[in-house]
Amino acid sequence: MSYKMNTEQENMLRNIGIVDFVTIEMTEYLDTHPFDREAMEYFNHYMRMKNQMMHDYAVKFGPLSLSVADTCGKEWKWALQPMPWEGGC
Amino acid sequence: MQDYNFNEYFDRFPLAMAYVPWQHLTQIYEDLDKAYCTGTIFPELTKPFTGRRCVQ
Numbered sequence: 001m002s003y004k005m006n007t008e009q010e011n012m013l014r015n016i017g018i019v020d021f022v023t024i025e026m027t028e029y030l031d032t033h034p035f036d037r038e039a040m041e042y043f044n045h046y047m048r049m050k051n052q053m054m055h056d057y058a059v060k061f062g063p064l065s066l067s068v069a070d071t072c073g074k075e076w077k078w079a080l081q082p083m084p085w086e087g088g089c
Numbered sequence: 090m091q092d093y094n095f096n097e098y099f100d101r102f103p104l105a106m107a108y109v110p111w112q113h114l115t116q117i118y119e120d121l122d123k124a125y126c127t128g129t130i131f132p133e134l135t136k137p138f139t140g141r142r143c144v145q
Contacts, residue, residue: 025130
């Protein structure tokens with residue numbers, strides 16, 4: 001059994017990966033420059049962007065992390081998505 | 090956290106030690122797709138090591 005991602009899902013995943021990477025880079029910079037206000041602004045900007053993208057992705061394709069797993073729906077989508085070895089992410 | 094200026098104190102640094110100059114935030118890549126592929130968002134940290142031996 002193999003799940004095939006569509007192009008939109010692949011694009012959203014890739015973009016989340018990119019923005020996540022930017023937040024990690026900024027985190028590492030801030031670890032050694034904890035008073036750099038500009039870097040903190042960059043971090044906040046991209047972290048907000050990432051959260052929004054994770055939310056948008058979860059609505060369409062299911063949650064990527066438990067922090068965006070929605071329990072308001074009638075089903076636990078976390079368990080209903082394809083597993084990584086089934087072509088999910 | 091002290092901000093060392095490498096050039097300023099160069100003559101006071103003991104020999105045979107390794108030193109890393111302090112990074113200052115100047116800019117990040119506008120093209121984040123490129124940054125993702127390069128492996129850093131900081132243009133000044135882009136170091137494309139080729140993995141080849143030094144040629145004398």
